[in-house]
Amino acid sequence: MRDSKKPDLFDIESQFTEDERQVRDAVARFVDDRILPIIGECFENESFPMDLVPEMAELGLFGPTLTDYGCAGLNNVCYGLIMQELERGDSGVRSFASVQSGLCMYPIHAYGTDEQKQRWLPDMAKGKKIGCFGLTEPDGGSDPGTMKTIAKKDGGDWIINGAKMWITNGSISDVAIVWAETDEGVRGFLVEKGMTGYSTRDIPHKFSLRASITSELFFDNVRLPDANRLPGAKGLGGPLGCLTQARYGIAWGAIGAAMACYQEALEFCHERVLFGEPLVNKQHIQIRLADMLRRITTGQLLALQLGRLKDAGTMHHSQVSLAKWNNVRVGMDIAREARDILGAGGISIECSPIRHMLNLESVITYEGTETIHQLIVGRELTGVAAF
Numbered sequence: 145m146r147d148s149k150k151p152d153l154f155d156i157e158s159q160f161t162e163d164e165r166q167v168r169d170a171v172a173r174f175v176d177d178r179i180l181p182i183i184g185e186c187f188e189n190e191s192f193p194m195d196l197v198p199e200m201a202e203l204g205l206f207g208p209t210l211t212d213y214g215c216a217g218l219n220n221v222c223y224g225l226i227m228q229e230l231e232r233g234d235s236g237v238r239s240f241a242s243v244q245s246g247l248c249m250y251p252i253h254a255y256g257t258d259e260q261k262q263r264w265l266p267d268m269a270k271g272k273k274i275g276c277f278g279l280t281e282p283d284g285g286s287d288p289g290t291m292k293t294i295a296k297k298d299g300g301d302w303i304i305n306g307a308k309m310w311i312t313n314g315s316i317s318d319v320a321i322v323w324a325e326t327d328e329g330v331r332g333f334l335v336e337k338g339m340t341g342y343s344t345r346d347i348p349h350k351f352s353l354r355a356s357i358t359s360e361l362f363f364d365n366v367r368l369p370d371a372n373r374l375p376g377a378k379g380l381g382g383p384l385g386c387l388t389q390a391r392y393g394i395a396w397g398a399i400g401a402a403m404a405c406y407q408e409a410l411e412f413c414h415e416r417v418l419f420g421e422p423l424v425n426k427q428h429i430q431i432r433l434a435d436m437l438r439r440i441t442t443g444q445l446l447a448l449q450l451g452r453l454k455d456a457g458t459m460h461h462s463q464v465s466l467a468k469w470n471n472v473r474v475g476m477d478i479a480r481e482a483r484d485i486l487g488a489g490g491i492s493i494e495c496s497p498i499r500h501m502l503n504l505e506s507v508i509t510y511e512g513t514e515t516i517h518q519l520i521v522g523r524e525l526t527g528v529a530a531f
């Protein structure tokens with residue numbers, strides 16, 4: 145018999161392979177046992193649960209689709225299910241894993257030298273080294289082509305000056321993938337913790353993604369050897385190629401947040417008795433729950449088809465934009481709806497929808513705002529860039 149509490153009216157379960165289900169269920173257990181009991185407190189205290197990083201590494205959550213260097217070489221649907229389950233826990237936890245995997249390990253794997261790969265990837269897969277991705281600058285993140293951070297050639301070295309803002313994991317990172325303008329166009333550099341002239345400062349007082357560290361990065365004449373440049377990344381396509389990986393994961397992750405909110409609202413409606421009967425008996429409540437499930441189901445199917453296209457090697461980045469736009473919007477709307485259904489209790493950190501709702505305010509902004517993704521799809525349809 146179908147479990148009515150599981151948001152799977154279309155038997156999407158049957159579309160996953162046994163391996164995909166096993167990966168998802170292992171991460172689900174980790175989230176239920178280790179994340180959910182502590183995440184409200186982390187959110188309240190503005191702290192990321194660093195002590196769980198070794199367990200995340202043990203589960204293979206860092207760089208899971210990469211091959212060699214201690215990575216599992218899983219398919220992209222497995223990766224999506226990992227992101228879905230992590231974000232069912234909290235967007236901050238998913239952020240940690242997606243920055244480490246899609247924005248740091250991926251560019252080293254795709255654009256780096258053998259030495260760079262050997263030096264960083266095995267330790268990053270084990271969670272012993274943490275990475276961050278510095279693209280956004282204080283003067284505007286949507287248009288990275290106008291970045292002001294500059295790298296100048298000085299003999300065999302590079303000198304970097306500038307600043308990056310809103311950088312996930314910035315201050316706790318051993319290595320920052322930093323994108324800078326050079327005389328030859330945009331290039332990527334590995335800036336290491338402790339390098340002279342490199343400093344970070346955390347951004348406090350966030351009302352969103354509180355269980356995640358967000359920092360500014362400063363570069364004051366940071367001198368790097370050419371060995372710290374990613375040779376395979378040339379032009380803006382370098383960082384944008386990384387964003388495709390992380391945006392793909394977010395398309396799945398936001399559905400995880402939506403599922404958590406839907407499930408909490410459904411349980412509440414079974415238990416809450418008003419006007420002499422449980423809330424589930426009310427037509428208006430059923431319509432709201434049905435509408436949540438409609439949106440979750442379409443988001444799941446979109447993410448799954450995107451994953452199958454990515455695994456087939458035919459996915460286009462405009463498809464990722466459509467899925468990120470749709471699924472984060474679905475997550476936000478459902479979180480808000482669930483928060484309202486929970487009544488006054490729904491404003492408490494004891495309930496997850498308000499935490500997801502606040503987190504998704506970051507998720508809809510980072511990795512390309514909703515408007516940017518709408519315009520990417522618009523460009524694909526019309527051939528006209530209207531940014």
Ligand code: TGC
Pocket residue numbers: 238239240242243277279280285286287288289312379380381382384385386387388390461510511512513516520529531
């Ligand atoms: P445009 O002319 O479109 O592209 C320049 C070159 O890049 C190629 N390209 C892509 N390649 C791979 N994947 C993509 N998604 C790509 N999009 C474009 C393109 O083919 C071109 O290549 P080439 O060889 O012809 O030079 O560039 P544009 O300057 O017109 O910009 C277009 C626009 C607005 C879409 C782009 O700038 C953009 O996506 N802006 C949004 C920036 C953004 O998303 N920033 C995110 C920062 S990282 C972050 O938020 C991490 S959050 C982490 C967490 O905690 O989870």
Ligand code: FAD
Pocket residue numbers: 243276277278279280281282283284285286287309310311312313352353358506509510511512513514515516530531
């Ligand atoms: P802006 O680019 O200034 O945009 C402001 C508004 O203008 C938005 O509503 C936008 O949609 C709108 N807009 C933009 N262009 C147009 C247009 N052409 N037409 C109409 N409207 C438009 N960045 C990183 O590099 N690395 C990270 O690890 C990282 N982590 C982050 C973590 C958090 C918690 C947050 C909140 C952000 C993070 N970011 C990171 C930054 C994020 O990518 C940027 O915030 C995002 O790209 C938007 O840039 P912005 O905030 O400067 O807004």
